[in-house]
Amino acid sequence: MAVKPAEYDAEEPVVEAIRQGDRYAFSELVRRQGQWVRGVVFGVLGDPDRVDDVTQQVWFQFWQRIGELRDIQRWRPWLYRLARNAALDEGRGTTRRKKHAQGLQAQEPRTAAPDSTDQSVRRSERHREVLAAIQSLPALYREPFVLRHLNDLSYREIADVMDMPVDSVETRLVRARRLLRESLTEKED
């Protein structure tokens, strides 16, 4: 996935078509980039249950406000900001601890259904723990972590969409893993 403006971005013609009012191009972009936007929203919110609603809003805004996008090569950082702001608006007024608890309760049915074997139960339990640990990360670290693991973005690509130096991305990813490991180790103890 090319993000740097200097590189060719296969999505640019699609975005340009959307800007010209092509509804089918918009549906195509939603299909292709939906996961990425969901990752951004989750990275900010930390609550998978609210991701659908916010993502819907983000895409709706994208369609409505595409005329404000001046540099088409910067469509991805622009979409990132739309998603981030929508998620921040959604998260405002609710304490993170409360969201965390809600997310944990709601998350259970989403993970793989446990079967009768102990291994599957343990695996499912481990998944819940890791997701809870990711949700409890500060958004500062969760955002790049999700972009890296869900969307497989490189440091450069994360830096570009988040508008920060590459070194900062690396530092945050190191700290995110350190915090996750500490959180999971505490639970094991």
Add this chain to the structure above:
Amino acid sequence: MNGMDPNIERLIVRQLDGEITEEELLVLSRELLRNPDAHRLWEAYRELDAVAGEVLGAALKGAVAFDPVALPVQATPRRFYLFRRHWLMAAGAVAAAILALVIPKPAVSPNPDRGQMATNVVQDHPAAVQEIPVVGQAGEGLMRNAGMPQIQRNTGRDVFGVMDEKGNVYWIEVDRTRTLRRPAVQDLPRDLRETL
């Protein structure tokens, strides 16, 4: 990560993220072979990454779909050009016209005639007025602190300002200080020139 070299942890993360260089990989490989703590950390992060990717993929599975036909018309881009707001300019013009009608005109006529100018001489400080050597011919106007009167162009009149020791400014309007250029013959229309 107690006692772990932060640089080794950084290299582990870079390796897992596919960002490590060949030189860094050599350093990391040596460290993983000789340092069990580094190896344990690498194993822990590797397992964490694998589970995190799986968990996030499962938690955020699903897609938002839009019916292309049902999409609303796109909003036109908002542009904030102040002077493209014609209604604002029109409102400003109306306000200026109202102000021009409401604000009272100055007491002193900007271009008074001779008789009025004579009455415009303010006598608050008659001594000061008397001390000023008024130079000129009959028909001069003298005004103090009323602001420089406007004069029409090409009327042959001039206005001089004189300040006394108290800071009062006296404006003296003097007639016929300029010589208007008489029209030359070549300035006249040809038929008129021929008659001359």
